[in-house]
Amino acid sequence: MIESHLIDWEKITITNNMMFCTVMQDEEICREFLETMLHIKIDRLTYVKSEDTIGNDILGKGIRLDVHVKDSDREFDLEMQMTDTQELPLRARFYHSLLDADALDKGQSYDMLKESFVIFICPFDVFGKGLPVYSFDRTCLEDSRVKLGDKSHTVFFNFGAWEKVGDDEIKNVLKYFQNGTVESPLTEKINSMVTHNRYKREWRERFMTYEQDMAVREKYWYKDGVAAGMAAQKAEDEKIIQEKEFKLQEQASEIARILEENARMKALLENK
Secondary structure (H helix, E strand, O other), X not given: OOOHHHOOHHHOOOOOHHHHHHHOOOHHHHHHHHHHHHOOOOOOOEEOXXXXXXXXXXXXXXXXXXXXXXXXXXXXXXXXXXXXXXXXXXXXXXXXXXHHXXXXXXXXXXXXXXXXXXXXXXXXXXXXXXXXXXXXXXXXXXXXXXXXXXXXXXXXXXXXXXXXXXXXXXXXXXXXXXXXXOOOHHHHHHHHHHHHHHOOHHHHHHHHHHHHHHXXXXXXXXXXXXXXXXXXXXXXXXXXXXXXXXXXXXXXXXXXXXXXXXXXXXXXXXXX
């Protein structure tokens, strides 16, 4: 296990994935966070399970959700994403499908599906347009007034651009995520929970175990990635070799045709 004295606990902030998941386990904080960021009202939240792994029947693998909560008619997936993996829109699509598949029992009607929100909180600009918030609902390309009405919403928060936010409450939250500045009752609650967890022995032990598990996973992911890369390179090399062999065969056929034509012309000349 990672040694506790080797970790600078003061640097563990709300943007740490495990810290974020732990803080959002507080129903009041999570509810206020969602109400603030989405401009909605929530009576009470039910936790499906923090860092839940769902979708084991889909593609034979489970997907880990950071914070998965729901109220009476809506479902929320909150994702703290500190690394730009260049595929977050596609991941959002997949997360929506997992939420739907997990929520609908066999034989249930589609109208039982809840309104769903997949929310990414990032320090970077996913779309490179300089916006602090990107909210997506599906609309008709031919007439933007026509909404698909599938009740799915995807939101990307770019807290690196917190200064551009017009809404003061959202700005305060994103500013806190960026630099730890506490300027609202909600960020005060979040920060208090972060500070409490930093010095809680049980949380530190869980954190070290979590970090060790992630290191092991990344090691195997790296090995799998290297193996996949080598396999792809081998396939590409074999393709190149096959193409070269085909060209050589074509060239050999052309040379044989030319030699045959030369021999025929030579025979004609000799017979004259």
